[in-house]
Amino acid sequence: MxxxxxxxxxxxxxxxxxxxxxxxxxxxxxxxxxxxxxxxxxxxxxxxxxxxxxxxxxxxxxxxxxxxxxxxxxxxxxxxxxxxxxxxxxxxxxxxxxxxxxxxxxxxxxxxxxxxxxxxxxxxxxxxxxxxxxxxxxxxxxxxxxxxxxxxxxxxxxxxxxxxxxxxxxxxxxxxxxxxxxxxxxxxxMASTNRFEVILKGKGGHISLPAKCIDPVRMAVDFINSLNSALEERLDKEKYVLGVGRIQGGAQFNRTPDNVGILGSYRTFDSETTDIIDATIKECLEKIKQEYLKHGEEFSGLPDYELDILHGYPxxxxxxxxxxxxxxxxxxxxxxxxxxxxxxxxxxxxxxxxxxxxxxxxxxxxxxxxxxxxxxxxxxxxxxxxxxxxxxxxxxxxxxxxxxxxxxxxxxxxxxxxxxxxxxxxxx
Structure with missing residues (x-):
């Protein structure tokens, strides 16, 4: 050449x-x-x-x-x-x-x-x-x-x-x-890079009637806190980093939104750690979903979530x-x-x-x-x-x-x- x-x-x-x-x-x-x-x-x-x-x-x-x-x-x-x-x-x-x-x-x-x-x-x-x-x-x-x-x-x-x-x-x-x-x-x-995107699906409505709503903002807060706590129990800190880069949802001060989106990333040095974080994210989401199920108030198919994990560079x-x-x-x-x-x-x-x-x-x-x-x-x-x-x-x-x-x-x-x-x- x-x-x-x-x-x-x-x-x-x-x-x-x-x-x-x-x-x-x-x-x-x-x-x-x-x-x-x-x-x-x-x-x-x-x-x-x-x-x-x-x-x-x-x-x-x-x-x-x-x-x-x-x-x-x-x-x-x-x-x-x-x-x-x-x-x-x-x-x-x-x-x-x-x-x-x-x-x-x-x-x-x-x-x-x-x-x-x-x-x-x-x-x-x-x-x-x-x-x-x-x-x-x-x-x-x-x-x-x-x-x-x-x-x-x-x-x-x-x-x-x-x-x-x-x-x-x-x-x-x-x-x-x-x-x-x-x-x-x-x-x-250098670490692997992995992205996770979550959509938490609640039930929107007037903020004065919380019993008629499922608040995805609170779900998001609980999810992030529970995820960090669970990972701290399962993994040494030097094996990974995880952070949330974006939380998005809602448009009005007096209305509970229907959905909240979370976009984050985590880095690891081995596939075993990556697998543990993948599983922990799913477990925490399922736990949040179960905790927010209403008793005596029927919301068909809600709460729910969507999860997308992208494994990037190895x-x-x-x-x-x-x-x-x-x-x-x-x-x-x-x-x-x-x-x-x-x-x-x-x-x-x-x-x-x-x-x-x-x-x-x-x-x-x-x-x-x-x-x-x-x-x-x-x-x-x-x-x-x-x-x-x-x-x-x-x-x-x-x-x-x-x-x-x-x-x-x-x-x-x-x-x-x-x-x-x-x-x-x-x-x-």
Whole structure:
């Protein structure tokens, strides 16, 4: 997928722009024009244009995503590098720092670092195009719709994005650790995300006649309280988080509404915990229904409820063998880098988890917190920003780890997943 004769000069850019400045410029261009999930059409055009300038042929995937490959001069394995491309429905807050690159799209913002992720991946691509003396293939995945379940990763996989891929690396910018440091952990790293939606059905009427009504507002309060109490009894607090993001019902101060809707989410690190929460939600709803049945007053079919549970992204599980090799290589190649090889698990969720269910790999957290620069806002904040000094380092990490994997896959793959160089010769 590479056009070797059209590769631009990299380090010796005739404009005098350094690689780092180029990466920062790309990040700012992406930041200015964010698009929502599965609507990243202009972003897709920009990605294809930049790939073309690098001499890399890209193709569309998952509607608004892009897939591309850089092949070395020798046969070998294939490693995928993935970035996400979508923004969030957030109105960016103006500041002195971001005035040159603040979002030009009303109500949409790159508030989670995806602009930086794309720029870092392009930086790594330039490094590989500068020196093609490596074995195998680097697969570039510019994935849409990370922000909304079921996520763009499922589409990429279904459309063949991982065909022939032996391993995968992803990276995410976070403000929960200092700028330029990296963190990861073997095994479960990020939580599954699950959504529940409940409609509690009561009997509306005048608020002065409660005996003639079934109050769904009180049902909602009782349900939330009973659910939290039941889960606290059944599960350790470190195994899950659950919260309600919306309660909706009623329109008038003196009328009991007919229905109340509840929308919430919970995060877990294993399927057993998810199953317990699923069952507890249903049990609490059934208990509330029974408690609100009227004696002596007949309301046909009421009270009642509807429940919809959506299991979104699975638990993100880093391959332990691969992760340990990454840890050793980072210490070897970046001795100045602060590395947290056992960083705490996070209840944040990522659809990169789906890739790791197919091929081994690692998801790395790249810190961007910089108190001196005022870059302290958490991801998804309207004031979120990136310490742009980390972007080149992110590109170097992508390049160094993937190049080492291509040359020494046996260091990264367990015996069950690695069968020697002949495997890659036969593939090509």
């Amino acid at each position: 590479c056009r070797r004769s059209e590769v631009i000069s990299l380090r010796d850019d005739p404009s005098g722009e350094s690689l780092e400045s180029w990466i920062i410029r790309l990040r700012r261009e992406f930041h200015k024009y964010p698009e929502l999930s599965f609507k990243e059409y202009e972003t897709q055009k920009r990605i294809l244009k930049i790939l073309g300038e690098l001499g890399i042929e890209g193709r569309k995937i998952a509607d608004t995503g892009v897939l591309a490959s850089i092949r070395g001069t020798m046969s070998g394995p294939c490693i995928a590098l993935r970035t996400d491309t979508d923004g969030l429905q957030v109105q960016e807050e103006p500041a002195e720092r971001n005035r040159e690159y603040i979002s030009r799209t009303e109500g949409v913002m790159h508030a989670c670092g995806h602009d930086g992720h794309m720029a870092m991946l392009f930086g790594a691509a330039r490094m590989f195009m500068e020196n093609r003396e490596f074995p195998g293939e680097v697969r570039l995945i510019f994935q849409p719709a990370e922000e909304i379940p079921p996520g763009g990763s499922e589409r990429v996989i279904a459309e063949g994005g991982l065909e022939g891929v032996d391993a995968i690396i992803g990276m995410h910018i976070f403000t929960n650790h200092e700028s330029g440091s990296v963190g990861f952990r073997p095994g479960p790293f 638990v993100l599980v880093n391959d332990p063998f691969f992760t340990e090799a990454v840890n050793l290589k980072l210490h070897e190649s970046f001795p100045e880098l602060t590395v947290y090889p056992e960083i705490e698990k996070t209840f944040a969720a990522e659809d990169f988890a789906s890739y790791l269910q197919v091929v081994p790999g690692v998801f790395i957290s790249l810190g961007t917190r910089n108190q001196k620069k005022g870059i302290v806002e958490i991801n998804h904040s309207c004031a979120f920003d990136i310490d742009e000094e980390i972007l080149l380092k992110g590109s170097e990490i992508f390049h160094t780890l993937s190049l080492d994997f291509l040359k020494h896959p046996e260091k990264y793959l367990s015996l069950q997943k690695y069968h020697g160089p002949q495997e890659y010769i036969e593939k090509t």
